[in-house]
Amino acid sequence: xxxxxxxxxxxxxxxxxQLKNFIKKASMVRELKxxxxxxxxxxxxxxxxxxxxxxxxxxxxxxxIEHGLPHSxxxxxxxxxxxxxxxxxxxxxxxx
Numbered sequence: 361x362x363x364x365x366x367x368x369x370x371x372x373x374x375x376x377x378q379l380k381n382f383i384k385k386a387s388m389v390r391e392l393k394x395x396x397x398x399x400x401x402x403x404x405x406x407x408x409x410x411x412x413x414x415x416x417x418x419x420x421x422x423x424x425i426e427h428g429l430p431h432s433x434x435x436x437x438x439x440x441x442x443x444x445x446x447x448x449x450x451x452x453x454x455x456x
Contacts, residue, residue: 423447429454 425432431451438446445456 423456 423429429447429449429451430453431449433450434447435450436448438448440446447454447456
């Protein structure tokens with residue numbers, strides 16, 4: 361009943377052109393609301409999330425002549441298809 365009274369009031373207060381503009385503006389507002397939700401909802405919903413990235417803690421082992429290297433100056437390091445690491449030094453090549 362209240363909706364009917366409201367619609368009758370709109371019909372009596374506005375001309376057909378004004379009603380058309382009113383409906384057009386309401387449609388634009390509705391579309392704008394969806395655009396705003398599409399842009400800001402992912403931002404707002406992700407704001408409180410904690411990223412659970414894997415921690416990377418590399419371990420280093422210092423190698424020198426006492427560990428079997430031919431020379432203390434390393435020029436290259438290569439990992440082959442079998443999983444071996446080869447260290448090239450000024451004195452030659454050494455597998456690790």
